[in-house]
Amino acid sequence: MALIAVNDIRLHVERGGDGPPLLLLHGFTGSAATWAPLLPALQRHVTTVAPDLIGHGHSDAPADPARYAMDRCVADLVALLDALAIERTAVLGYSMGGRVALHLALAAPERVTALVLEGASPGIADPAERAARAASDAALAEQIEREGLASFVDAWERLPLFATQQRLPAATRARLRAQRLAHTPRGLANSLRGMGAGVMPPVHDRLGEIQVPALLIAGELDGKYRALCQTMAAAMPRATAAIIPDAGHAAHLEQPAAFTQAVLAFLVGEEQDR
Numbered sequence: 001m002a003l004i005a006v007n008d009i010r011l012h013v014e015r016g017g018d019g020p021p022l023l024l025l026h027g028f029t030g031s032a033a034t035w036a037p038l039l040p041a042l043q044r045h046v047t048t049v050a051p052d053l054i055g056h057g058h059s060d061a062p063a064d065p066a067r068y069a070m071d072r073c074v075a076d077l078v079a080l081l082d083a084l085a086i087e088r089t090a091v092l093g094y095s096m097g098g099r100v101a102l103h104l105a106l107a108a109p110e111r112v113t114a115l116v117l118e119g120a121s122p123g124i125a126d127p128a129e130r131a132a133r134a135a136s137d138a139a140l141a142e143q144i145e146r147e148g149l150a151s152f153v154d155a156w157e158r159l160p161l162f163a164t165q166q167r168l169p170a171a172t173r174a175r176l177r178a179q180r181l182a183h184t185p186r187g188l189a190n191s192l193r194g195m196g197a198g199v200m201p202p203v204h205d206r207l208g209e210i211q212v213p214a215l216l217i218a219g220e221l222d223g224k225y226r227a228l229c230q231t232m233a234a235a236m237p238r239a240t241a242a243i244i245p246d247a248g249h250a251a252h253l254e255q256p257a258a259f260t261q262a263v264l265a266f267l268v269g270e271e272q273d274r
Contacts (some may be wrong), residue, residue: 141188152185
């Protein structure tokens with residue numbers, strides 16, 4: 001565990017394992033703890049580098065929403081790689097972290113060796129839909145600050161996107177809830193304002209620029225993101241899609257063994273090919 005200064009903030013980072021680096025980027029309301037159940041299997045093959053993204057976990061949560069913008073987040077990750085003397089790395093991103101991973105691969109392609117995207121989106125292409133999402137996220141941000149984390153997490157866990165997580169063991173759901181509650185209202189609110197899907201520049205027309213091998217993962221029961229996964233894979237020159245059976249949006253949480261097997265089969269094979 002370490003707090004590492006990057007630009008004008010500090011990011012909390014968990015690092016371990018042996019082998020080539022793998023940068024792990026969690027989703028909204030997540031943290032480095034997201035990946036804990038997967039680490040024993042992953043770290044036999046790779047060195048995992050799991051930061052808490054800005055506004056999450058133990059990382060700093062600045063007061064200015066503009067500091068959370070996607071380009072600033074990407075610059076922080078490049079600075080983190082520099083601080084850790086990592087010249088190039090594979091990147092695995094889930095949901096919001098998948099969007100960050102996409103932007104990192106586009107902004108600094110020389111730093112990325114392979115890309116794994118889970119439940120990810122290239123953004124919202126339609127301007128009206130994007131504006132509506134930005135307004136919705138801004139209202140949610142105000143609600144988080146006004147009503148506190150417990151009320152927000154209660155509502156967040158009831159979203160249809162996470163319905164399949166109700167099937168998880170009680171201990172797993174309790175651990176996930178504790179992770180969601182371990183943030184600050186300001187950090188989550190400003191993450192929505194600065195890096196939410198409504199304010200993030202969409203990159204649909206740039207997917208063809210990503211030349212590294214890519215694995216796009218979605219849960220079988222996550223209809224929206226399963227379709228996005230397949231559409232994005234078709235637009236990327238070296239991408240393949242993997243659908244995890246009997247899983248929803250968070251395949252790594254709902255079917256960890258199948259998810260880890262797919263990731264390692266891809267990464268270890270790609271490492272041997274390079």
